[in-house]
Amino acid sequence: MKKNQFDTKLIHEGYKTSEYHGSLTPPLFHTSTYTFPTAQHGEQSFAGERDDFIYSRLGNPTVQILEERMAALEEGEVALAFGSGMAAVSATIFSLISTGDHILCSKGIYGCTYGFLEMLENKFGIEHNFCEMDTEEEIQNLIQENTKVIFIETPINPTMKVIDIEMVVEVAKKNNITVVVDNTFCSPYLQKPLTQGCDIVLHSATKYISGHGDVVAGIVVCKAKELADRMIPIRKDIGAIMSPFDAWLLLRGLKTLAVRMDRQCENAKKVVSFLQSHPMVKEVFYPGDFKSQNYFIASKQMKKGGGVFAFTIDGTKKDTQEFINHLEMIKIAVSLGDTETLVQHPATMTHAVVPKELREKMGITDNMLRMSVGLEAWEDIVADLQQALIKSNSNTVC
Ligand SMILES: Cc1ncc(COP(=O)(O)O)c(C=O)c1O
Known part of the structure; x- marks a missing residue:
């Protein structure tokens, strides 16, 4: 056969x-x-x-x-x-x-x-x-x-x-x-x-x-x-x-690649839509979002939008770092594609080696975060993000 x-x-x-x-x-x-x-x-x-x-x-x-x-x-x-x-x-x-x-x-x-x-x-x-x-x-x-x-x-x-x-x-x-x-x-x-x-x-x-x-x-x-x-x-x-x-x-x-990725793609869509509606989030970059300028090419060559996206916080580098410090379940770590949801700060982590001027030309700003969505229940991922955004917002106000 x-x-x-x-x-x-x-x-x-x-x-x-x-x-x-x-x-x-x-x-x-x-x-x-x-x-x-x-x-x-x-x-x-x-x-x-x-x-x-x-x-x-x-x-x-x-x-x-x-x-x-x-x-x-x-x-x-x-x-x-x-x-x-x-x-x-x-x-x-x-x-x-x-x-x-x-x-x-x-x-x-x-x-x-x-x-x-x-x-x-x-x-x-x-x-x-x-x-x-x-x-x-x-x-x-x-x-x-x-x-x-x-x-x-x-x-x-x-x-x-x-x-x-x-x-x-x-x-x-x-x-x-x-x-x-x-x-x-x-x-x-x-x-x-x-x-x-x-x-x-x-x-x-x-x-x-x-x-x-x-x-x-x-x-x-x-x-x-x-x-x-x-x-x-x-x-x-x-x-x-x-x-x-x-x-x-x-x-x-x-x-389990196919079943894992199906779930990660579904979770990513839910988390992206939560972040897009949050006032503290400036922009979300996800090729699976039909409003994204990348959507047309992505849908031509990719089966789904994937489990990774980037987003920018409406604030400074310090606000961005503070926000992820408040996360409880989501881990701060480089790498992606794992069962756990991971977040990292490219400007100071994966792309720290790239000189600042070139990094910014590449679109990697100090308020950008990259998230790799895991296999947890999407509601728990969103809840963790929500509580961290609330805590970091109240810190900024204080
Ligand atoms: C797109 C991409 N290519 C290559 C690498 C290097 O892979 P490794 O860390 O397994 O050496 C990475 C690591 O994060 C990556 O994200």
Whole structure:
């Protein structure tokens, strides 16, 4: 029987119980190395004449099951697992650029991705530019002869601006440039950039793929095997691999991805509508809101609005920080996609590394907060926000 549906692939893809003594769940191969029956067998394995496991930095059966599942979910040819989302970002970029190349990036990216690009520029002279990516002309004007990669996040962390993937791909293809999409905020359940023409999708699997706040991990999915072939030696030699136990936890997390995200999206809509009607809230940025300027593109490429949004408090940085200090159930923490509702202050946390002037150009103001809605009852999330807003308002008045 062919298992075609996304929800079924989340549970079964890449694993046959009959190959593992009937074990319902994939076994955890907690081993660093693999034994060869003879020296000649080992020689053949190293020469690539046998498809054996050799050493867990090069490959591991539990990790391989996860990779096969992720490749199927994103509809790519090959997936590669990494020790963190940043390992996935850096290996991807390293595999695509050489000295003297240029990277074009969405204006608004995760703070450490920004830090990595800065490091490449300062240490190795690999330059980058930022682009709003609103129109084809704007992208074309910023493409240089040496541009090798267009790197985008959509929705952008934390402003939730949505970029039209198909439009970016169209310009990139005309210029023979590889398009990479960081799909962390959506997961393949909400958005599949490879089906919209991009070449590589990557994830901080720490987020929705895990879903339980207990793993730091990354995944890259390549549309074509050739792209993965360029990345495999980099992963091997830099060594930022995923541990078998983390792969096992991610396989478990993936099984509930669709049901978790459905609930998170529903909860997010309810919380967004509460905040939109509150006088202390200036603006809410949520691509699933039909009044949002991002709604048209979001509804073209995303299944639902997602579980993350940003909002601004009608006040100063101090008022904004005070407000979250009053929260009781909602936790102040970076990361997203977990069962718990989390809130963070991007200007002083995830994007603190971005210089203030650029941060503000990216739309990350001192009164902005990012919230990742969890699986709690939405009424409890709203009640916690309400009591914190009341307390912080009375403090301001005093
Ligand atoms: C959009 C995005 N990409 C990449 C990363 C890096 O992932 P990790 O923390 O797993 O290294 C993050 C982390 O928050 C992120 O939000």
